[in-house]
Amino acid sequence: MDVQEFREFGKAAVDYIADYFETIRDRPVLSSVKPGYLGELLPKEAPQTGESWQDVLQDVDRIIMPGLTHWQSPRFHAYYPTANSFPSVIGEMLSAGFGCVGLSWIASPAYTELEVVMMNWLGKLLNLPEEFLNCSEGPGGGIIQGSASEVTFIGLLAAKEKKVKDLMEANPALKETDIRGKLVAYSSDQSNSSVEKAGLLGSVPMKLLPANESGQLTAETLLEAIRQDKEQGLIPCYLVTSLGTTPTCAFDDLLELGPLCNREGIWLHVDAAYAGTAFVCPEYRYLMKGVELADSFNFNPHKWMLVNFDCSAMWVKNAKYLVEAFNVQRIYLKDNHNGLAPEYRHWQISLGRRFRALKLWFVLKIYGVEGIQKHVRGQIRLAKQFECLVLQDGRFEVCTSSMGLVTFRLKGDNDLTERLLEKLDQRKRIFVIAGHFGGKLVIRFAICSRLTNGDDVDLSWAEIKSQADGIVPMADLREEMKVKRSIGSFELTDTAREKIRCEKSK
Amino acid sequence: MDVQEFREFGKAAVDYIADYFETIRDRPVLSSVKPGYLGELLPKEAPQTGESWQDVLQDVDRIIMPGLTHWQSPRFHAYYPTANSFPSVIGEMLSAGFGCVGLSWIASPAYTELEVVMMNWLGKLLNLPEEFLNCSEGPGGGIIQGSASEVTFIGLLAAKEKKVKDLMEANPALKETDIRGKLVAYSSDQSNSSVEKAGLLGSVPMKLLPANESGQLTAETLLEAIRQDKEQGLIPCYLVTSLGTTPTCAFDDLLELGPLCNREGIWLHVDAAYAGTAFVCPEYRYLMKGVELADSFNFNPHKWMLVNFDCSAMWVKNAKYLVEAFNVQRIYLKDNHNGLAPEYRHWQISLGRRFRALKLWFVLKIYGVEGIQKHVRGQIRLAKQFECLVLQDGRFEVCTSSMGLVTFRLKGDNDLTERLLEKLDQRKRIFVIAGHFGGKLVIRFAICSRLTNGDDVDLSWAEIKSQADGIVPMADLREEMKVKRSIGSFELTDTAREKIRCEKSK
Structure with a gap:
């Protein structure tokens, strides 16, 4: 590959990443492939002669993209965030370029x-x-x-x-x-x-x-x-x-x-x-x-x-x-x-x-201290938004809430929460994972992607709620609910912890 | 940084790398900066507000580039090669992009x-x-x-x-x-x-x-x-x-x-x-x-x-x-x-x-098996070329030669070779490092960059020879030389090992 081809391939790849981010919100978060899918799409041995970069980029789209779980999707809420930003991606490329x-x-x-x-x-x-x-x-x-x-x-x-x-x-x-x-x-x-x-x-x-x-x-x-x-x-x-x-x-x-x-x-x-x-x-x-x-x-x-x-x-x-x-x-x-x-x-x-310092430098220079503070505060605010949504639904209890992570569960036996997790996994629209807290099975909901906004949190919650409906119908629950208290404009169940003042975080 | 800015920054960065490779042959291999140079060029703290990507790329050129030792230079002969190829750089970028x-x-x-x-x-x-x-x-x-x-x-x-x-x-x-x-x-x-x-x-x-x-x-x-x-x-x-x-x-x-x-x-x-x-x-x-x-x-x-x-x-x-x-x-x-x-x-x-497998896949697909074989054989041939050049100069002895690595030294005390290394380091036109073999100080000369060609090897050797002239003049040496043998078209000294047939590898 000569320098001219590199210019073409490189720019096409930049556009590929840009297009990916422009469409990421519409993709199912979790991959639908079955284990072993990729081996069936590739030859058993390396090609004898070289292929064109156009072929390679097409293969990325055809073979790799279906096998990605989209960590940067605004509705990826598993683990903790794994950072990604445009300045950082370019820092990584330049570092590789210098070699x-x-x-x-x-x-x-x-x-x-x-x-x-x-x-x-x-x-x-x-x-x-x-x-x-x-x-x-x-x-x-x-x-x-x-x-x-x-x-x-x-x-x-x-x-x-x-x-x-x-x-x-x-x-x-x-x-x-x-x-x-x-x-x-x-x-x-x-x-x-x-x-x-x-x-x-x-x-x-x-x-x-x-x-x-x-x-x-x-x-x-x-x-x-x-x-x-x-x-x-x-x-x-x-x-x-x-x-x-x-x-x-x-x-x-x-x-x-x-x-x-x-x-x-x-x-x-x-x-x-x-x-x-x-x-x-x-x-x-x-x-x-x-x-x-x-x-x-x-x-x-x-x-x-x-x-x-x-x-x-x-x-x-x-x-x-x-x-x-x-x-x-x-x-x-x-x-x-x-x-x-x-x-x-x-x-x-x-x-x-x-040269890992290069991408760090790019991020600090292009975001500045204020940009990073804004990012952190924004993500904590989104977690609070999610917590408030959970607290408004009496079928759920919030177990912990700290920084950008909320853990919650369906009240009652662990198997209710386990069934909910299974349903969410099968639908692949959001990605959350299980955790344990105080001997109980919980769902970890983390604000991960820098793209996540308030609407995404609402959508993720709507997805969770809709799947919970098949396990604990709203109607049943209303009868079971014993204690209600009103804080500000929200109707909260007895799971609401005193220290949370949802109206303040809105 | 929005997606549009990423497209612009990314493409400018691709061009920056391409330009770098088009000019790398003309740069001194070793950096000339003094320890601590970079701290003097940068502020003591991260910027409060963000900067433009244009500023960042200018700073790369102004602050980073002078502090690089150019590993991909065709006259970088230190250590062993550290690979770099265009398909691989793009694989690294896409992997970072997916995040x-x-x-x-x-x-x-x-x-x-x-x-x-x-x-x-x-x-x-x-x-x-x-x-x-x-x-x-x-x-x-x-x-x-x-x-x-x-x-x-x-x-x-x-x-x-x-x-x-x-x-x-x-x-x-x-x-x-x-x-x-x-x-x-x-x-x-x-x-x-x-x-x-x-x-x-x-x-x-x-x-x-x-x-x-x-x-x-x-x-x-x-x-x-x-x-x-x-x-x-x-x-x-x-x-x-x-x-x-x-x-x-x-x-x-x-x-x-x-x-x-x-x-x-x-x-x-x-x-x-x-x-x-x-x-x-x-x-x-x-x-x-x-x-x-x-x-x-x-x-x-x-x-x-x-x-x-x-x-x-x-x-x-x-x-x-x-x-x-x-x-x-x-x-x-x-x-x-x-x-x-x-x-x-x-x-x-x-x-x-x-996602390290991605860059490996790109390399295997774009080079193909034949491309990689050609690369390996070409680099071994260049090492042989260098070995032959050393063997033709009676002041030097070749100590070992294997794959893309030749070790050699000035005949006599270690301090001659040490002085030669110092001179080469000071001039920064090629980069070689010291090694020890059989109790003697040697110079390791490795074919590293994929850009290195026969002319580069000739130039690197000319640089070594010219610096040796200040330590052991050719004239003195000619008088000291006791044994000469002729193999093919080359005049070899007694250091030439029997098994090497330089004329065959030319």
Whole structure:
């Protein structure tokens, strides 16, 4: 393919993406294909001779498009958002176009240096303590990793490194292997599955302690776990807290857990993968109080901050422990700039790195701080709108509501909610997934796409309601309803929690 | 940014990349910026309000471009190639445009299924044993990972899992922790630094055994290491072999090492990160003889096969051990297609995954098998051309030559070669890096860019020669030269190895 063909193919592909976004609202969210569909459409082996780009683009439309579940559809409400924005898509393309690998400073100075500056911008945007930033005097700093999974694992490695070092310094008679075999880590049973996986990857038992009824890990629970483990000769080294848990977007209390970790020499990691973006808005920063007690902090701009996957921001208070856990210096990686710019390959799993800072820069420049704040506030408002709609229907109960996530269910046995989920899945007009909260099956409804507006939320709710009608008819329900209260212009059932004032959020 | 602006920005960015490739040959390969340059060009904080895309593209040109080391320049000869091709760049952009995350089959069936088919295409292209392929009856299969570093680490995790399981089955009285603490892994001192890192990540000592004078690990060395370790009660579980080592592109002999691993129950991993692409050409497949004895195999289409970073192809003979090392099933990841399509999240570190199969598909479709073979053969021919040029200059010695990599040095003390490297670095017209071979400092010269042609190789050599003139003048050398032999039309010094017949490769 020569340069001229690239110009043509590239522009056709840009139009293809633009057309896709102009029609995405009309597509069923979920794909209708059956497992194995694609293998039947493709030959069994690679073609011997090349094909034209026109053929390729037609095949994308014919073969790939039917097999997509449209994450950017305004009625995709599953998981948490995975960001997508036009500036970010173009940042990704330019990065691919340059085709460099930032494995050291000299391998492309702009790769390392833009990342340093972007991590400073981002840290300031969230009002993180100065000591986490590259621009501070100390040993702290930020880096873009691929995912929160990677970060949680890397944090664990650093925590192990630090604990082994600390104990051996305090008691030189100790053997390293004896310490390593006794290390233990904690998180709550509400943390993401990747936290448990990090324990498997890092060969450290990751104990998932029970959260309280609000989905938070308490200091009391942690303290008791530490006590028991220490009694058995184990060595606690790492706690993964969540600011915005996966099931319900609950926030652990860092002011409560932090001092305990600091006192016990436990590395405190804060996983704010989704909700961290909200700290761009000053009114939500109270939820991260105590972050100065943490050793590492992570959030994913690729979730809620309009930067395409992958872009996971990680800060550490002391990068020394990362570097020492990783550093393998060989001559073919030699360079003369150590110390003047971080050698990020020693902060991460892989040697090579894409230019992820570029798409982040594009998003911050083109949206500006105000654009991102507007995006966050708008999505939280849409979640409130949805919550109000659910609360007006007495067949449902809202279980939790936090940031852009509402969990709810049909009152009564779990099988009612399970049937509702099945019906919604079959119709493919919206995409929601199941969760568990307080021992009950719930539906997680997240505002995900940046395209979602008030009408979309109304449509998604109408879809849910219409399918619920086949399970619990409205008429039956009206008879069952015992308590009604009126708040403002809404008629609310007894499920309405006092603290919600729907009329205010409209 | 609305859809119309995206069309404009996107097309301008396509043209920007096209223009870049049309001018790349004229740019100095290495960047001239000083560490910290970029921080001085950017504000200290993110902009409060958004900027126009025109401003952003201008800033790319003004701020980023001077800080790039041009990996796709035809005179970039450092490390190994990092692939870049137009079809691949567009695949990356479309994948970003769709903005899905393939964390399960239903999360976008095309993501999983195209990857399954592409890994079959690729495996057949390399003539891998059937049992590694997804399309075989057995438990084998292929997956795209991010890097060879990740793969080596994941292979180690699977190897640990298997060894623990095997030993506990054989002897139920054994305790898991006792086994884990005694595991040990091997590779050669010629393997990539990521292999040593994998040991650190996986908490298993990775012993780097001395390679022979050809850069290969011998069965004799491995056998002795196993014997010693077993004597000390250790449990060997993992061997990382290299087909194409990083320093010199040497090939371990799988037919020699494989039976030993199989007999000892050691997981045999084959790292063919760079050179694996050569197996697309039947004439190089003799170098992977014995691959059927391996448990896992890896090569990076993002190195030599024209697919943009990241795209690292991994196959395992039994995926069960991967899945068991990783599997953390939670309700919010529930789906109904287990068994019908692989759930790749259980084969890798992160939960989320980009649509990397798309760019691989684009490359295979647009180049075709013949196009890729032509690319590989052409680059090997260029390396031969370079080797012949070096051999004609009696001041130099060629140390190794394999695939697209030639290592060479100025005869005599290392400091001559070191001075030459410094001069080349300062002039920034070509980019080569240092290596060590047989205790001597060498220069690694790799054919990297798909744009490199015979004239570029001549120019790169002229640059090296001109800088050598300031260190060892031609005249002096002529007096020192003792032995000369003539092969065909070339005058060769005593460093010319018998087996090379330059005239044949011209």
